[in-house]
Amino acid sequence: MIPAFGISGVLPPFIGAGPADRVLTSPYPAAISEIVSRFATSVERVAVLRGLLKYREALAAIGISAGIQWIDGSFVENCETIRQRPPADVDVVTFAYRPPSVLRDPDWLQLFLANTNLFDPPRTKADFLCDAYYIDLNKPAHFVVMDTAYFNGLFSHQRDTAQWKGMILVDLNSDDAAARQMI
Secondary structure (H helix, E strand, O other): OOOOOOOOOEOOOEOOOOOOOHHHEOOEEOOHHHHHHHHOOOHHHHHHHHHHHHHHHHHHHOOOOOEEEEEEOHHHEOHHHHOOOOOOOEEEEEEEOOOHHHOOHHHHHHHHHHOHHHOOHHHHHHHHOEEEEEEEOOOOHHHHHHHHHHHHHHHOEOOOOOOEOOOEEEEOOOOHHHHHHHO
């Protein structure tokens, strides 16, 4: 369940008495259809959601389908009220395993280079309205931990105010077809 915005217009970093209850802390698990249901409230937001769904579809088309995404940024804030503007994009961190056919590093590199539009944030922003980052879960665990710590620190706070805020977690195997029908 995606919690309501707090008084500051952001998702709370935790719900309940405190942040020690893992079930009640960010990132909050949700289906992609729940994200659409909650955030498809304007023409601009619908455009961003369409881009997110196309981005997820493009990842699946090259075999990236086992993993999760963190959904964040001004898109999951009440930015129309707190920033007086609609969101221009959505921040996405994809934590995923390589497709089984490209487990070897040279094969992965070839797939990566053939699809840089899915791994280069300026391109994903232009093509899909997603400020998107990819974490390869097949690399050594200590690098995954370092990447996770970095992106959690970057996206769990507003850049301009440093306010602590929540994120949403969606599985790559979600109900995308239903979500597309909702838009």
